[in-house]
Amino acid sequence: MATETKYEEKYNEPILTGNQSHEVITDRIGSIVLSQEKHPNIWWGFIAFGVMFTPVLVFSIAYLVYKGIGIWGNNQPVAWACDIINFVWWIGIGHAGTLISAILLLFRQQWRNSINRFAEAMTIFAVMCAGLYPLLHTGRPWVDYWIFPYPNILGMWPQFRSPLVWDVFAISTYFTVSLLFWYIGLIPDFATMRDKTKGGVAQKIYGVLAMGWRGSARHWHRYEASYLILAGLSTPLVLSVHSIVSLDFAVSILPGWNVTVFPPYFVAGAVFAGFAMVLLFMIPIRKWYHLEDYVTIRHIDWMSKVMLTTGLIVFYGYILEMFYCWYSGNIYEIYLCINRLSGPYALSYYALIFCNGIAPQILWSPKMRRNIPVVFTVAIIISIGMWLERFVIIPVSLHRDFLPSSWGMYYPTFWDYSMFLGTMGFFTLLMFLFIRFVPMLNIFEMRDLLYKLNIDPSKGAGHTNVESSKKGGN
Amino acid sequence: MAQIFRPSSNTVIRTVLFLVASAPWALGYLLSMYSRSPYNTKVGVPMDQPIPFSHRHHAYELGIDCRNCHTSVEKSSFAGLPSTETCMQCHSQIWTNSPLLEPLRKSYETGVPIKWKVVNRVPDFVQFNHSIHVNRGINCNQCHGPVQQMHLTWKGNSFEMKWCLNCHREPEKFLYTAETNSGLSPREQVFNLYMKYQQGVPLTAKERSLIRGYDYSPTSDELNKGKTIVKKRGIEKDQLEDCSVCHY
């Protein structure tokens, strides 16, 4: 159709630009890791931020363990608050990585190659931050190991009907699998690093990490097979993890928690938040490290589209919640919504609707999707919005439930904030160390991409420009 | 390109990889071993006391009944410790100037109680009631070990929850009535056994195991007897496994 062809021409940027060859790719990406000069001064800034706030995290934890959960604002009836909010927030962020690398791989989406390494790293670090909360939100963290099934002198076991046990299994599995996935993805690149470094400890370290990878065709054969299957495994895994997290709430009998739509709606939310966070980091970094050729405007366009889609699902979720309240005819459900709309925390609900419901709508316009500042701002708004969503789901549902006599209020304390800031610092620190020492784009897959684009442009999500393919050729 | 690693490195890294993988399991195993070791549980470790009191001498050689000193063992949760007065009942007559008993006499004069070291102690958060166990016919040694053999008293069993559950799950393994005088009440059975033992009456294997207080796998016939006893005494087995029986 006319309009479509027009659209096609207008918005059909290549996903790989500039003069590219295996050599160029290897060098452009690899060299970042090899020399400090390639790093802008801002890198130090972020490292400094991390180094400043990681101790905050450590101290908050120490004081928490010493004094007890009482230092937080939690109370009866609001027994869960920032601890679980932040947990869900982080774990949500931790969903983009595996999703990108696994699902997009299955769908043979070539634009994934230039962002998956980065996103996976984010996943792992986010899950690390998330994992802290369930462990520390317990009243007696020093006996947390009771959640794991191991033979003991008490003859006691965990109680497998509890979603919290499901969480433990889900998250530890998720973390392990993501880590392995990330690592085997790294092996060939470590080999490249090994071979690019000229001697020294660095070479030895990369050598060990590469485990003697030599690019043998037979190895590649098995490698690809298992990598693909791993992707196939991670896809249901990534869906299950946030579904299970959502079951923490859906399994309970609390109005506002006991909602059947939670699993899909949480997963969508997670992807939503995850992509927002990827953009949040990707956009500045591609600038600072001159990676515009690999992370093209087209990638940003794709990611915005994903955000828009998942955002719509989430928004649909909000509408459904309201619909249930009315449809259920259950006075407690009905009051829940009235309370969300007009209770003491109403503001947070409206803010949430704006952040997650209204703001992303701007991404309908292709122009806006290509307007970097706009996308960046939307990403920020969404990250905030997703935090608010958990706030609305957890404390706001808890603080007024069945018996009016036990209604209460919740106010976060200094320690609620300090711990959150701490995790952010920790996360940033890890991210920028990763950028420093590990190739942040998947080199061998970029080569692969280049190769594919050359042999058959039609297969590519977009054609590469001719001379680049020539260059790649000889 | 020159080799980065020597040929031997292949073996090295594989070994290292294996060790790293197996380290957590090994650690866990060691910890569990430690927690079950006498070093941790204090089982079988004689404890020094202000007065080197010998159960073997009093309970076995002299044949003094447990209840003589542990007066409330049948009546109360607390078995009861002999007061200075109780000791002095005899020791104002015999061994009146033995140096070993100096602390006793001093306590009697000053009224400052003797501080015995705790040997058998139920772990925290557990409510244990001696009287009901004795009244149900559980032998002292079943928990306290071969007290009649102890010079300085030591802890007979680990008192771990799992250990308690042995009996709370399968009381039939531990309950018994003497063939000779089965007319006695469960409570009497307990002390009757010690009397027999002290008088040197030949004992059955089961009885010996009860005296020694170690886990004893009963013969099927003994087991059946036990089952009938459980029925007869109206012991609700499943209720015995409820948390709130001991933890409240």
Next chain:
Amino acid sequence: MEAKKGPYLYGLIAEFNNEHEVVEAAKKVKSAGYTKTDAFSPFPMHAIDHALGIWDPRIKWFIFCGGLFGCIFGFSMQSYISAIDYPLNVGGRPMISWPQFIPVTFECTILGAALTAVFGMMALNGLPQLYHPVFSVPGFERASQDKFFLYIESKDPKFQLEATKKLLEELGPNAVSIVEDMRDDH
């Protein structure tokens, strides 16, 4: 330190500039009847699999078994714990409340499969292997960057140093070099 007797002949290796050349060369080598061959490339090339006839389905079966084991282990563990070892009345739920056992079972399945996928792959590839003769080939570092290598092992029945060398040179590589092994136990 073992007394070095080596080096031993390990095979012949030819360096190419791009994937097309190496694939062509591989085809020729295969048609020449060589079986113990291998290629080295900076990224996976599907063409070469056919060219050299590489096919190894084992990994898939390993993974399947791993997953199956995880699944069975997960469910039976939960059932044993909550129905046999210490049955407790939890909120009036039955001892084996299977719907509530699904999540953990699922996670165990995934974990089992994933672990076998990774470690199976490494095992089959004989990794980690820090030392390998080909690393001593001059310019081999480019194998992980932008160059492509074709390799014939000395153990190949048709392998004769001169003839094979000639064959390779005819394929128009940048260079052909001998691969030497330092290990005695070879």
Next chain:
Amino acid sequence: MLLDKDQDKMKTENREEFSLSMIREKLANSRGQKYWRSLNEIAETEEFSSWVEAEFPNKSTIKQVDRRDFLRFMGASILMASLGGCRSVFMEDQNFVPYVKNPEGLVPGNPLYYASMHSLGGYASGVLVRSDMGRPMKVDGNPVCGKGTNSVTQASILDMYDPDRSKQVLDRGVVSTWDFFFKAVKNYLETSNKSGKGVRILTDFTSSPSFIDLMSKIKKQYPHLEWISYEPVSRDNVLQGSQLAYGQVVETNYHLKHAKVVVSFDADFLESMPGAVKMSGDFMGAKKIRGNKADTNRLYSFECAPSLTGANSDHKWPVVPSQMESLIGYIAGLLGVPGVTGGALPDNVEANAVDALVKDLLKNKGKSALIAGDFLSAECHAIVHGMNDVLQNVGSTVMYNKPVVHEAEKSYESLQKLTHDMSNGMVDVLLIMGTNPVFTAPADLNFSEQLKKVKLKAYLGIHEDETSKCCDWVLPSTHYLETWGDGRSSDGTVCLAQPLISSPLYSSCKSKESVLSRLFLPLGSMKSKFEEPFASEEIVNNFWMEQLGSVSYQKNWKKSLEKGVVSGTSLPTVNVSLNLRLNVRTDLGDQGLEVMFRPDPTIYDGRYANNGWLQELPKPLTKLTWDNTVQVSAKLAEREGLKPEDVVLLELEGRSIEAPIWIVPGQPDNTVLLHLGYGRDMNGLVAEGAGFDAYKLRNSNDVWNAAGIKLSKTGKRYDLASTQMHQNMEGRDLVRTGSVAELSKNPSFEPEGVHHRKPMNLYPDNIFEDKGYQWAMVIDLNQCTGCGSCVTSCQVENNIPVIGKDQTRRGRHMHWIRVDTYFGPRSGEANLDNPSVHFQPITCMHCEKAPCEPVCPVGATNHSHEGLNQMVYNRCIGTRYCANNCPYKVRKFNYLNFGDNVDYPTKNLLNNPRVTVRGRGVMEKCSFCVQRINAARITAKKENRKIRDGEIVVACQESCTTNAIYFGDKNDPNSEVSKMRKEPRNYVLLEELNVRPRTSFLGRVRNPNPEIEAL
């Protein structure tokens, strides 16, 4: 005797451990199992005083012995506590400490029960005290005197263990000894005057026969010595009222068992009046309903200060204090009380409603009771006496006997006289005992100033407080559980008190009896068989020996002690003849804003200000803790634009205080209600900084109600800690209420539109095999007055920590049972000025399909085979998921280390050894008193029988004065509880959730006068 070297050792020790503050922090630092040590320390500090006294021969040894008894008991008891599972840090160096001599009658580990007596405002009430290994543990009602207790009695035991008690004799702040004090006073008596002129003794109210007798003995010795008894909460008006009506002072006793109609004029006979325990029992007992037909009583109440009585009434009118007299006069007129003229009706009381009321009264002649509140004027009381007389209630529901409290009718008068004497320098020696005038005396008397003029002033009290600060000598007083004593309940029956602990916890404490006799009676005037002369035991025993005659004494004394009361001591009823001449004001001129002063519902007149349990007990109507407030009506708040927690300035006759506002629906407009007793300036960790001092505003001319108070905003705010922020039922089906009429139609009071479709279930419907005992509880909302004694009782029994105001504000209060208070509509329409009030005790429902259980990751909470929702503290890792998932929000979490009272150490002595003390980070909740269930089961099994119905009495049930709580085995068809479960009014809370609670409620039945309803 002690060996010498020991004594030396002791001396040195003592010198180290001199300062009390030091010891207190020592105690603060020692925790958990190491209590044995800290105990020792308390004891050592006591040794200090005994060492001082060792300078004086013949005292030391006795002291040592006392101390050691204490230690002996305590030592063993701590051991018990540790066996009982107090939390320990490590198992290292633990000791068994056996007795030296076996105390007779005590089986280690089993509790002992003693009958004793607790007296408040001079009125004694018999109590039964449980003692564990020599530690008094729990105070409950003595069944001989009637069931149950109020919170104050329940909590009074805590004062004994209060670490802030005054422990030593102080002479102008310097540690001294009793002998010095005795010498000082005796010197004065010998030198200046032998007749006791200028000697004044100011005590609290007492009805103790032995004490009154003692005083008369002393009067014989010192004819000019004067004895004044004063307490802030006096009943002057009440007794003077009877004087007005009958020409003689009489005590009024109400027998509400058979009263069909009760009218209360600002009389809170259900909670705060003397004898309220008995009256509430009788009154609510008469409301008892079985089946769906009710023959129940009716309560009209005209009240000034909102109270539980008003809340439980069928009809209620808020009345401004100044108009009460006219109102009573008006009704008296309608009843035709001779000699009463005038009277008028406040405009918020409908005339025809009153007519209906009068009709109702006349219909029930002799079966009604009119009760006037303690804080109304003498005239009001006189008229009400008249009305009772006219209605022929006297002799049936209203009984008169001689007043039991000594000179209670003129306490304020005599206090005024005393201050007057002091100002004229006529008082040289003033001994103040057990009452705290500097704090409580009307402000215009300026007591503390006058006190300065007294040469020798001594204060014997349980705490160092406002008065002690103004006295030269501060003398430590014993707690009532530490001494012998006796006292009369309002009908005159004598209750006996015996000490629960072999010697006072802080050994230098003495009772006022022994101090006075020691001072004013010649040594050896009693044939002493006791080590210490004039021990309270000696005084009480001697007195009763004289009373009963030595023969019957031998026979009856032990029996009486066991029973706790001396039978046949109730006072004879006095016959009265009405002669009344009263003209009541007819114009209800607007008095402007009026203020009411009332004793606090929890800490009374302030004497319990340092009692953590009472401070944290939510006040029945406002649910406030830790503070008193300026209570105002919604209307007034609206007019003045006041919000709760706004601080206002109150001015009355030139004196002013600042205090926070709280809005109480149902309070008469134009009134300000102030509760007394807060704003203490004593050394007390708990009392410190709680509330404001309302005594500062009081005038001696009318100490209860005053007009012309000015209220103005200050713009400041003050944080208040309320445990229930929301007192509106939001139209939910929580408390079911209905009238007698509805009872016959729809006995379950089930509102329309509540469907009971059984929800679908993925699992087999019920995996309970319904055998053996199945415990269940029923709470009869029709019996519950909302007093909250169950809360305190539960707190005592189950070692529930006191967490302080800040934590309470954060919503972390720990009570296992709470009483929810809801304000509802009155006669159909919502009414903020005069709402109906509903109470609902909420505790763990032990749901059969408990939602809390499946969510626990470690199985720390699960179900026993007897249907208990059991909580295993030591398995809990504290995820708080169960609390989230509990629809009743009865699960409480130890957010901080509430368990061991670090800043409140000796309270740990009071920990019930049968209940685990919960550590930080674990969940806890009502256990149905499983420790009592297990105890009963063990006894039953030992005796080879089943547990009898009623053998298990849970703590809340035990303390309930009105039998609102039933507990038992629902599997036994004949058990009380299963009968109650079959009652038509039976319903469970939030049934639609299908969690199958084991605790169910019986709907509340109101019995309004149809004629008034019709209006």
